[in-house]
Amino acid sequence: MNSVINNPTHPLDPCTAEELTLAVSILRDANELSEQAAFACGFPAEPPKDLVLQFEAGMDFDRLIRLIGHDRARKQSFDAHVSLTNRQLVELNWIEDGQAPVSAADYLRMLELVKADAEWVAAVSKRGIEDVSKVHLEPWVCGQPLPDMHPQARAIRAIAFLSERPQDNYYAKPIEGLIAHVDLDEGVVIVEDHGVVPIPQDGSEYAAAAMDGFRKDLKPLEITQPEGPSFTVEGQVIRWQKWRMRIAVNPVEGLVLYDVRYNDNGRERPILYRASLSDMVVPYGDSSPMHNWKHAFDAGETLMGHGGNSLRLGCDCLGEIHYFDNTILRPDGKPLLVENAVCLHEEDFGILWKHTNAFNPKLPPEVRRKRRLVVSMIHTVGNYEYGFFWYFYQDGTIQLEVKLTGIVGVSLVADGQGTESAPLVAPGIASPVHQHLFCFRLDFNLDGQDNSVCEVDVEPQPIGPRNPNDNYFKTVSRLLRSEQEAQRDNAPERSRVWKVINPNVTNSMGNPVGYKLLAQASPPLLSGKGSLHYQRAGFARHNLWVTPYADEELYADAGPFTNLHSGNAGLPVYTEQDRNTENADLVVWHTFGVTHVPRPEDWPIMPVEYAGFMLMPVGFFDANPALDVPPASHCDSM
Ligand SMILES: [Cu+2]
Secondary structure, three states: OOHHHHOOOOOOOOOOHHHHHHHHHHHHHOOOOOOOEEEEEEEEOOOOHHHHHHOOOOOOOOOEEEEEEEEOOOOEEEEEEEEOOOOEEEEEEEOOOOEOOOOHHHHHHHHHHHHOOHHHHHHHHOOOOOOHHHEEEEEEOOOOOOOOOOOOOOEEEEEEEEOOOOOOOHHHOEEEEEEEEEEOOOOEEEEEEOOOOOOOOOOOOOOHHHOOOOOOOOOOOOOOOOOOOOEEEEOOEEEEOOEEEEEEEEOOOEEEEEEEEEEEOOEEEEEEEEEEEEEEEEEEOOOOOOOOOOEEOOOOOOOHHHHEOOOOEOOOEOOOOEEEEEEEEOOOOOEEEEEEEEEEEEEEEEEEEEEOOOOOOOOOOEEEEEEEEEEEEEEEEOOEEEEEEEEEEOOOOEEEEEEEEEOOOOEEOOOOOOOOOOOEEEOOEEOOOEEEEEEEEEEEOOOOOEEEEEEEEEEEOOOEOOEOOOOOEEEEEEEOOEOOOOOEOOOHHHOOEEEEEEEEEEOOOOOEEEEEEEEOOOOOOOOOOOOHHHHHOHHHHOOEEEEEOOOOOOOOOOHHHOEOOOOOOOHHHHHHHOOEOOOEEEEEEEEEEEEEOOOHHHOOOEEEEEEEEEEEEEOOOOOOOOOOOOOOHHHOOO
16 A cells, blocks of 8 residues: 555545445454444544644654444444554444444445335235336435334335426325335335325426526626635635634544634634534424325435535636536445535635715715635435535634525325425425524634633513613623533524633733634424434424533434434533532533424425525624725725
8 A cells, every 4th residue: 555545634534435445444453343334434533633733744743544334244233443554443333322424335225125025016016016126215314213013113105296308307206105115124114105195196396407598688797706715724724814714524523624724914713613414304294194204314324424425626616616526336346536516615604894975976985895605515315415615714713504405395185185294385396394403513713722612692681770761672692511501592583692701812802812603593303202203303392402521422313323322422521510600611502593494485496595604703803803804996996
């Protein structure tokens, strides 16, 4: 093996194809896995934070690769740590609660088992479909096996769609009422049939080839940067304006940002050590048997990072783009390159600030254009697409925006009526209400590792000597001192924000430097306490959680073993300890999302809907940090 494998340049560098190949061969040579073992993912084991913060170019470190998968012969999932530096298997754990994420191997086995099952073939035939090659089977994670399956079964469900031609939108033709429950280890299929609803003849197409014509009044719009973009990229490190950060793609979390800093008059001030999607859940609200069990964890169960699209210039991204590739691990242990998985570019974003002196028309208005740096990925997870867009602004603001698009899940309704939990999106087609709840893990490092979090509300005050005119409202700040105190929910009626401060560093006004987390007004989990959804999606019970940093607490749930996990993991378990969160190395976890009540306009494909949050400096700087942004060149002399 070549020296590149021995010496990756940084502990946070993503795995190369050669590294994954070597890690797999070391694990296989240890003779612990059977021939039937399939890999779900491989990635660098998260290096200890202290190692990363103290790392300097050229230092030696142990390159540890984590390989996760499922061994059908043993009916159990594995979590292996392999040292490339020492060429040895360091650790192999067989997982007791939860299983490896669903892989392409599981999907292919599910197809094979279901399409060969006589009862399922008969159920499909009852619906007038004799050719099973015209059925698209969609794998669905199910949370737990059926009661009559083995409790540790590698269970998955399959719902079916009529796919008469490969180019058709088969999601518009669900084979209603039919669910196949599959135990992938045992090769068992159990069919659940709630009765036939006729499949519509007409399609609901959206592909360009299926359109009769397009609107004709769209003129070209081109983004040109004749001198190139204003950012630079060196390996995984991005520099733009006063920002600096490192990025990686993780199979579970997708895009991960590391060591985000802002250069404040020559001082590179740390803001975030690490930021990423930890997991997400899509709980369905409808009580019908086709949907009441659905609550997919699209990161932990089905690997958000593996769903990353290969992005195309001029289609997904416009302008001067820098792309990063992503190397993932296939079930057979071979690496697969996904080209152009991460898009980096800058955008004009309207005005940054402006003032016109209204009383002296001789003075030119002062106005500055705003730009933002965009780091993004777009993922396909079954019928849905999620885009994760991180924006960095010149004034120190960071924004995370999720773009939700793709195709909503639907049911055919025999009586043609929608309901309050499954409104009609087209005649005879209803789509159940559901939530998309994202939990972002934000490891703050605000001017140093020891930070605190305050909840800041704005509250009207009662009439009294201080408030004779009843106009008085003020901020009320409460320090969140422990993990239990720090389980909080949004309160837009109080303009609630959570402010991360460094109590040990003050600004020129003598106040602690801070950044506020500005949440959107979205509720946490709406599923009741009696639901499997509530039990398994603990992180979604609150909009805010704060924990003291611990190397092993990387996931809001069971992380890469969330598939079929009981739910006794992650934030609810960590925070039972009620550890101190005051002036400590902190991790902030923020759950937010979209409560999606589908509309006819979401059909047959959903225009992008947005969710997200902002991180804005509050007294982190002594003044507007973007005063030095120059006027646009043609505005100087006006
Ligand atoms: Cu939705």
